[in-house]
Amino acid sequence: MANPPEAGPEVGESKAVQSDKQLRRALSQWDIAFLVIGAMIGSGWLFGSLGAASTAGPAAILSWLIAGFLMIFIALAYAEIGGMLPKSGGIVRYPQYTHGGFASFIMGWAYFLSAVTVAPSEAIAAVTYMSSYLPQLMSNGLLTPLGTLVAAVLVVFFFFLNWYGVHVMGKTNTGVGWWKLIIPSLTFILLMALAMHTVNFSGLLAVSYRMVGLRFS
Secondary structure (H helix, E strand, O other), rough: OOOOOOOOOOHHHHHHHHHHHHOOOOOEEEEEEEEEHHOOOHHHHHHHHHHHHHHHHHHHOOOOOHHHHHHHHHHHHHHHHHHOOOOOOOOHHHHHHHHHHHHHHHHHHHHHHHHHHHHHHHHHHHHHOOOOOOOHEEOOOOHHHHHHHHHHHHHHHHHHHHHHHHHHHHHHHHHHHHHHHHHHHHHHEEEEEEEEOHHHOOOOOOHHHHHHHHOOO
């Protein structure tokens, strides 16, 4: 049975093309670059590394190396398709082009769920940072009523920052992006120069040798 005239991938693609024509360029190349940098350097690089180091110690470095290696294949696939088909909404539309509508549907919902949790997660992270100077914001690792109120105010602020317009959000993110790029870089350099204890990596080497020995035994 043929698809009805108002449905089907061809109709969806034509609608997408028409919607793309309504988009206007509001961000510069620097704004776009720092959007990517801001997506990579968020609160996760601190809290993720803290949780991994607390659980696995120096061996957590192996997990970052493995994950980085696997992410290369995803990045190269998106880069290849993005160069061939420069369309908006690539994270959802490219899976449709390559794997069909069901894969695009799953990716769309996964991206939606990840997007709606960004603002609350960043608000909680910001309150966690501030609790170092204002301990009344957190108690036993949980937000206090005051901390919850501050996090709620931050969520509302993030909402209006994004709702007001992509131009304002992009320029704000560019300024924050420079901060997020400089501070972690200086932190890494200072920690490597002043607090590098190579003895802590002996366990990592032992685990690596053991894994190699089990693999080829």
